[in-house]
Amino acid sequence: MKTIFEKSNGSDGICLTDEKIEFPFLDKSFLRNGEIGLPKVGELEVMRHYKELSDRNFCIEKGFYPLGSCTMKYNPKVNEFLASLEGFCNLHPLSDDEDSQGALQLMYNLQNMLKVITGMDAVTLQPAAGAHGEFTGMKIIKKYFEVKGDNRTKVIIPDSAHGTNPASAKMCGFDIVEIKSNEKGQVDLDALKAVLDKDVAAIMMTNPNTLGIFEENVLEISKIMHENGSLLYYDGANFNAIMGYTNPKLMGFDVVHLNLHKTMSTPHGGGGPGAGPVCVTESLKEFLPTPVVEFDGEKYYKNYNLKHSIGAVKAFWGNFGVLVRAYAYILMMGKNLKNASENAVLNANYLKEKLKKYYDLPYDEPCMHEFVLSGEKQKQNGVSTLNIAKALMDENTHPPTVYFPLIVHEAIMIEPTESETKEKMDEFVDIMVKIANEAKVNPEKIILAPHTTPVKRVDETLAARHPDLNGKEL
Numbered sequence: 001m002k003t004i005f006e007k008s009n010g011s012d013g014i015c016l017t018d019e020k021i022e023f024p025f026l027d028k029s030f031l032r033n034g035e036i037g038l039p040k041v042g043e044l045e046v047m048r049h050y051k052e053l054s055d056r057n058f059c060i061e062k063g064f065y066p067l068g069s070c071t072m073k074y075n076p077k078v079n080e081f082l083a084s085l086e087g088f089c090n091l092h093p094l095s096d097d098e099d100s101q102g103a104l105q106l107m108y109n110l111q112n113m114l115k116v117i118t119g120m121d122a123v124t125l126q127p128a129a130g131a132h133g134e135f136t137g138m139k140i141i142k143k144y145f146e147v148k149g150d151n152r153t154k155v156i157i158p159d160s161a162h163g164t165n166p167a168s169a170k171m172c173g174f175d176i177v178e179i180k181s182n183e184k185g186q187v188d189l190d191a192l193k194a195v196l197d198k199d200v201a202a203i204m205m206t207n208p209n210t211l212g213i214f215e216e217n218v219l220e221i222s223k224i225m226h227e228n229g230s231l232l233y234y235d236g237a238n239f240n241a242i243m244g245y246t247n248p249k250l251m252g253f254d255v256v257h258l259n260l261h262k263t264m265s266t267p268h269g270g271g272g273p274g275a276g277p278v279c280v281t282e283s284l285k286e287f288l289p290t291p292v293v294e295f296d297g298e299k300y301y302k303n304y305n306l307k308h309s310i311g312a313v314k315a316f317w318g319n320f321g322v323l324v325r326a327y328a329y330i331l332m333m334g335k336n337l338k339n340a341s342e343n344a345v346l347n348a349n350y351l352k353e354k355l356k357k358y359y360d361l362p363y364d365e366p367c368m369h370e371f372v373l374s375g376e377k378q379k380q381n382g383v384s385t386l387n388i389a390k391a392l393m394d395e396n397t398h399p400p401t402v403y404f405p406l407i408v409h410e411a412i413m414i415e416p417t418e419s420e421t422k423e424k425m426d427e428f429v430d431i432m433v434k435i436a437n438e439a440k441v442n443p444e445k446i447i448l449a450p451h452t453t454p455v456k457r458v459d460e461t462l463a464a465r466h467p468d469l470n471g472k473e474l
């Protein structure tokens with residue numbers, strides 16, 4: 001397919017005016033002298049070009065999207081309608097509190113709902129994504145110890161953690177101490193005790209962890225950490241694993257972030273938009289970013305007066321559109337939020353049991369919302385996990401997350417999500433079985449996949465290291 005630049009044929013999409021407009025107030029050095037260099041294509045051609053491009057995208061509306069850890073579930077379309085209501089999307093973020101009572105009320109109510117869901121005592125809606133929530137949470141922990149005059153420098157992170165965890169802690173100036181998982185794929189208590197000292201500010205944990213396994217010793221861990229004067233950070237990006245059944249407060253955590261774009265339904269492929277609210281216990285309330293939304297019995301208002309606030313972490317009040325969708329989703333689901341977790345866990349266990357006959361399952365434990373297979377068996381025939389992922393693309397299925405978590409060789413991390421039917425999952429099982437068989441009898445076919453997509457194998461290393469964003473080097 002040609003790029004829009006290659007399609008440029010000198011025709012004009014629009015014609016504003018031929019008159020030369022003067023800008024006497026602008027310094028000449030700011031004025032362009034030559035052509036702007038935009039492609040010249042008629043309106044209909046532009047439309048066809050972008051429609052064709054968009055048709056090449058894979059999305060949840062097209063097929064199964066079991067991308068582990070990412071919760072690519074169906075996001076009700078009514079949320080889009082609600083987020084685009086004029087009163088929400090045309091409200092200027094600098095409007096006075098009096099003129100934005102509806103938006104503030106929504107934020108206030110959402111804060112309260114997230115308190116109930118996480119068990120925590122106070123919430124900031126500001127962070128724009130999960131990793132941004134982690135960064136905010138770790139800043140809070142850093143400041144908490146600063147205010148205490150207790151200079152703690154280290155953060156413990158299990159080797160099964162999401163890659164953003166060490167990155168966020170490091171960006172806040174902490175040193176990372178990695179601990180190994182045990183044979184059950186869980187935090188090794190002895191390894192934890194061995195690295196614990198008075199320099200440890202916190203542990204960052206995901207529970208269930210990235211293997212989809214619930215940490216059985218979580219209460220013991222929180223006891224050990226608190227006895228050491230350390231705090232516990234909960235990566236709640238995948239809350240569809242536990243929502244309504246348990247919460248981080250009950251497990252003894254002090255800080256948690258949620259990924260509203262995952263659990264509370266905002267379409268989030270391609271890097272956004274997102275919202276990563278951070279919820280904390282009473283003792284960390286004064287450290288939250290400002291403003292937080294409060295209610296004085298009559299009016300909702302933005303409160304900038306938190307004694308130890310780490311300051312703002314985002315322009316304005318966060319990604320408001322995502323907050324509207326999350327609010328609508330929670331109201332719509334009501335008590336059924338619990339069913340979402342139940343189905344997410346049921347679906348994952350169903351797939352795990354069906355697929356473990358055909359693929360290695362290194363940690364054969366009951367899982368939560370996701371599980372991790374290994375492509376080791378197929379590797380013996382020269383078929384790698386990457387090949388399997390590519391072969392799925394020929395079957396109108398988005399590949400699972402691959403080569404993560406790092407502790408599983410040839411990892412295939414599958415999260416079916418709660419929104420899929422049993423029929424859809426049986427279809428996926430058939431596809432995975434077909435690929436496993438093919439890997440034995442006709443490995444070439446899988447190794448050379450995909451065969452049907454518009455773009456075949458791309459050089460991912462080159463794309464990451466040397467991106468050519470405007471296509472000038474094509």
Ligand SMILES: *Cc1c(COP(=O)(O)O)cnc(C)c1O
Pocket residue numbers: 069070129130131132162164206235237238259274276
């Ligand atoms: C998705 C995810 C993150 C990062 O969230 P972003 O919104 O992509 O920044 C962090 N931790 C876990 C466990 C995740 O699944």
